[in-house]
Amino acid sequence: MAFYVTLFLLFLGCILCSCSQFPQRQYRYVHLAMNWTSAQNYCREHHTDLATFESADDLQRLKADFSYEWAWLGLRDDPRSWRETLGSDTNSWRWSATNETSRTGYRPWNQGEPNAGGGLEMCVWMRADGKWNDARCLEKSHFICYSVTNQKEHKYHYIELLKTWFSARDFCRERYTDLAMIENNAEHHQVFSVKPAGITAWIGLYREPWTWSDMSQSSFRNWKRTCPNNYLGNQFCVGENRLHEWNDLPCEEKYSFICHQDPKWTTTVVKVKFQTDADMTDPAVNAQILQQLGALLTSQTQAPLSVRWKTEPRKTTDNLTDRSRPGPIVHL
Template sequence: MHRYTTLMTLLSFGCISGSQFPLRQYHYVNKPLNWSEAQLYCRENYTDLATFDSLDDLNRLKADFSFSWAWIGLHDDPAAWKTSMGNKSNSWRWSATGQTSTTGYQSWDSFSPDYYQAKDTCVTMIGGGLWNDDICNTAYSFLCFNVTDQNKKNYVFINQAMSWSSAQQYCRENYKDLAMIENQEENTEAQNTKLSNYRVWIGLYREPWTWSDGSKSSFRNWLPNTGLNNINENQHCITENPQHQWADESCNIPWVFVCHQDSKKKTTLRMKFISDADLTDPKVNAQILQQLHMMLSSGGMTDAKLKWTIQPSNKTTV
């Protein structure tokens, strides 16, 4: 019978979540640039334009821009939602799947989508089968749908005025979901189902604003009342004032800006394994590393890189 003994050194380089670890270092750059130029500067010299997860992050930012606004990394790229159906995190999605369009089909009216006054994030169908982005809390009638055994969508007109979220709940309880429309034939059928002069909710929605570095942070600190207004429908980037309050702004205006630098935490662990399994087998190594990685991730350590270091004479006969 053989037993195998090995000493494994795990070198872990990764980000540990939690407010007790100040992972990002913030850098104020007193150099007026437009948002895209500021993004490029931060990526070349630091990690990216600043991402914030909490008020603690904001309070750690010590920058003297008392007479100015400063770009941060939050933006709402129109290419992801205005000129195409897109597949980014701020693109339009269907309620039934929670996913972006698989066909790219769209039927917007000539003025939509425009994210008017930074409020329109749900979609109605108006006359002629055209789509219009609208305020989700407005009460309209709506279209639900079911799917037949032949994988064909049947649309149902509900002549009750509800907000988009209430209409979604009603459709999910009584049918499949709010109407999902993926081609011209389905759009025509949906249009013919509703009363011709009615504006109705369909299942399209989006969640605006994404971070430049791809972070999933949901933290926001809008300037009260006027922070979001999307004046002239062209304010798709975010600035911060000296009080750390945020407002949307046209991305081509030069402002000073804030970058961040990610901090990496290095951890070394030494573990001794004695097992009947052949610890020199690469497949066994890979399985153990996978299990350890899952344990570290559940404990808050993400993007960890683990490495075996096996001492000589690791095989013992018993």
């Protein structure tokens, strides 16, 4: 028996580009000169956000004549996230034992620290005088591990080996709990008391620098040689030159900038009616028809489509058998 089948075809298409592959974000070079924050506001108002890049291919898709030596992109290492508090922003300081920021906010920094010196200081050591300083993680230093006693108290262990912060962390994790976690004055004094006088030692505080304006997790970077360098200690926003090389720059300087525009999707419903002998209650038949219709629509529109079935429930007010009922109404 033939089925009369009504199909409502629901498909998503990219309306901003005639791309035949998955739609890519579009980059726009803006020739206006603005500081980083104003550029971010402009991009969010007129496009999607300041540019995020996820690959070298992304960089090459930007075609522009640069008006200025640098053009802002969406990468920033906002000092408010790590200099003023022990907050929980992406760039904030965290303890290696928990990968979370401090629960107490205890932070006996030395004056002027943390300062992201040279753009490379993302790990913390206790100075000879007990104050904290951010330092280059690849420097080798003695270090302090901690373990947890049966009374749930921290016990600190001075290790007289010279290791990078990462190697020291791994050493502590193998033999104790982790690099020292210090959250109050009493713990600070315990650490200071096990550390020999005049010695600098790693503790467990670290952070991941740089955050994308759109909160992307992209780890792609294309730094210019010797960058980032935090020259003069005030370079916390990133621009690129016409070679697509990145440099950390003072956020208040005015440059042109690059926005990105995410693809916009639209939903279109198409009603199609056809006659078939196929058993439309068979999932395999449904899948085959879905695949054929998807291929047909893609070839006709030259646009990427997201397709799936959604079968509406049958009416139960008649006495028709399954085989004699109208076919399912499906959404593609």
